[in-house]
Amino acid sequence: MNQYIIDVKSPTHDQRKAVKSEYGLDNHGLTNLNNVYWNLPTEALYEEVIFRSEGHISHMGPVIVNTGKHTARAANDKFIVKEASTEDKVWWGQYNRPVSLDKFNLVLNRLQGFLQGRDLFVQDCYGGADKNYRLPVRIITEYAWHSLFARNMLIPAETNEELRKFIPEFTVLAVPSFKGVPEIDGTVSDTFILLNFDQKICIIGNSGYGGEIKKSVFTVLNYLLPLEGVLTMHCSANVGANGDTALFFGLSGTGKTTLSADPNRGLIGDDEHGWSDDGIFNFEGGCYAKVISLSPTAEPQIYACTRKFGTVLENVVFDPVTRRLDLDDETMTENTRAAYPLHYIDNAVPTKMGGHPKNIIMLTCDASGVMPPIAKLTPEQAMYHFISGYTSKVSGTEIDLGKEPEITFSACFGAPFMVHHPAYYAEMLRNKMLKYNVNCWLVNTGWTGGQYGIGKRMSIRHTRALLNDALSGKLLESEFYTDPVFGFQVPKEAPDVPTEVLNPANTWSDKQAYKEKYLMLASLFIENFKKFADGTPEEVIKAGPVKQDFEPGVVN
Numbered sequence: 001m002n003q004y005i006i007d008v009k010s011p012t013h014d015q016r017k018a019v020k021s022e023y024g025l026d027n028h029g030l031t032n033l034n035n036v037y038w039n040l041p042t043e044a045l046y047e048e049v050i051f052r053s054e055g056h057i058s059h060m061g062p063v064i065v066n067t068g069k070h071t072a073r074a075a076n077d078k079f080i081v082k083e084a085s086t087e088d089k090v091w092w093g094q095y096n097r098p099v100s101l102d103k104f105n106l107v108l109n110r111l112q113g114f115l116q117g118r119d120l121f122v123q124d125c126y127g128g129a130d131k132n133y134r135l136p137v138r139i140i141t142e143y144a145w146h147s148l149f150a151r152n153m154l155i156p157a158e159t160n161e162e163l164r165k166f167i168p169e170f171t172v173l174a175v176p177s178f179k180g181v182p183e184i185d186g187t188v189s190d191t192f193i194l195l196n197f198d199q200k201i202c203i204i205g206n207s208g209y210g211g212e213i214k215k216s217v218f219t220v221l222n223y224l225l226p227l228e229g230v231l232t233m234h235c236s237a238n239v240g241a242n243g244d245t246a247l248f249f250g251l252s253g254t255g256k257t258t259l260s261a262d263p264n265r266g267l268i269g270d271d272e273h274g275w276s277d278d279g280i281f282n283f284e285g286g287c288y289a290k291v292i293s294l295s296p297t298a299e300p301q302i303y304a305c306t307r308k309f310g311t312v313l314e315n316v317v318f319d320p321v322t323r324r325l326d327l328d329d330e331t332m333t334e335n336t337r338a339a340y341p342l343h344y345i346d347n348a349v350p351t352k353m354g355g356h357p358k359n360i361i362m363l364t365c366d367a368s369g370v371m372p373p374i375a376k377l378t379p380e381q382a383m384y385h386f387i388s389g390y391t392s393k394v395s396g397t398e399i400d401l402g403k404e405p406e407i408t409f410s411a412c413f414g415a416p417f418m419v420h421h422p423a424y425y426a427e428m429l430r431n432k433m434l435k436y437n438v439n440c441w442l443v444n445t446g447w448t449g450g451q452y453g454i455g456k457r458m459s460i461r462h463t464r465a466l467l468n469d470a471l472s473g474k475l476l477e478s479e480f481y482t483d484p485v486f487g488f489q490v491p492k493e494a495p496d497v498p499t500e501v502l503n504p505a506n507t508w509s510d511k512q513a514y515k516e517k518y519l520m521l522a523s524l525f526i527e528n529f530k531k532f533a534d535g536t537p538e539e540v541i542k543a544g545p546v547k548q549d550f551e552p553g554v555v556n
Helices: 042-051 101-114 144-153 160-164 211-228 256-260 300-305 379-388 422-436 460-472 511-532
Strands: 036-038 055-057 063-065 078-081 097-099 120-127 135-141 170-175 192-196 201-205 231-239 245-249 266-269 272-276 279-282 286-290 312-314 337-341 357-364 374-377 390-393 406-409 439-444 480-482 489-491
Touching: 042 055, 042 063, 042 144, 063 144, 078 101, 101 170, 101 192, 101 201, 120 144, 120 211, 135 144, 135 211, 144 211, 144 286, 144 312, 144 337, 170 211, 192 211, 201 211, 211 231, 211 272, 211 422, 231 256, 231 422, 245 256, 245 279, 256 286, 256 357, 256 460, 266 272, 266 279, 286 300, 300 337, 357 379, 357 390, 357 460, 374 379, 374 460, 379 422, 379 439, 379 511, 406 511, 439 460
Parallel strands: 036 120, 063 312, 078 097, 078 192, 135 170, 170 201, 245 357, 357 439
Antiparallel strands: 055 063, 120 135, 192 201, 231 245, 231 266, 231 272, 272 279, 286 337, 312 337, 374 439, 374 489, 390 406, 480 489
16 A cells, blocks of 8 residues: 555655754655655564555564565575576576576666666665675665564664765665566566666565565675675574584574574574684674464474564464464465564574584484484584585465475575575685684484384474583594495484484484485485586595495494
């Protein structure tokens, strides 16, 4: 709903320019607009969301919105403009599809015309908690709730004067009601996410899913910061009482957000971080957690955020009379989400920064049921598994994904957002691991006792116990055996975890079936890694699995 249609002042009409930047929207080619609402605070955005019928207020204050057609990322609709500055740097392929400058300008010009006479919302903020590396970003949105989402997820300016002097180094323009024309634009569908690193702008059309905004900023940082020597990572991070920082790599559904939200450790961030010569820093100011079937006992911190004013709930079902949530209802999607400021988590680290990590955890959701619950990796093995990014996609995080987990490999545990070649990031990872003496663990949060449909999901209690022992250093004191296929080191015993769980072969009733499944998984790893062989050091390739005969359950 636009103000000019009904000729009624919106709730914040008189305050819309109070913290307007001197660097106006005309610098982005946006002219003849109706009203522009600059840097509204949470309370004001709530009023605009309700006034414009964009959402509802639920029990205890969160705002609930429906993202429309797209309830997940449209990974196949992202394109990067191929021009002189990007041609030789971008890892062109499945996730970084090229689009010509002419096509981009055609879409942008049509979008600029489409927005004339319409209302827009602006949030000027930062990507990156470290002031030495942070990126000033401007988020321009059609919806008020997208402006609130950006305010929750990114890092706000500290003063109004800072906002008035704000000059963005990158801009994201999100307009869900604008559709692309594939026949003209060269896009796959009428949905698009187009990034132009030369013009420093990303435009998003025909998708209301908030995750597109945050992942676009992440993609930009993934391109720019490594060129400055900062490793960009799709990971969560927390820190212990002794200052020991830990990183958790993993795709959606592997437990990255849940496992890093440890009440005994300070949360630096749940999704995107940089690793500079000074340590770890969060890219974001908030969390974007999956909330389907959220447990108030297993995940109390995240659950509490679904009952707080300021939280944005995407596609969560609620009772329109009582306004209470049904977090178990997946009618709209399994990918229900909550976007809330990081400080809503009781043990969040205010600076969103930490020292160099002591431990790295690589999470995988193994639907084959053959990977051990935890294994220690050498730096070369860490590179191999980082480049491979093995997991099983679970339904909800991407469009067109069914109920049954799908075995997949996503480079760097986040291929859709990685702009350089995976080996480029992996080499930076190894160098930092060696320089700062970091331990790396591969943790399976997937299935045990059989593949999906036969076995059962790994006990979160066992996973947490193993993680606690790894982070405290206790697990290093264990006796290890060498996995016969992957070559990594697996502990023979650990406190509070049954011995048979540590060796997955012992959890299968059919040892031969286990062996066949494990060797099949090794084949998938080997086949997948062929695409990275060119440009990857030989010692890293050799750090992968070897298909060979072995006796399941027997360890040395």
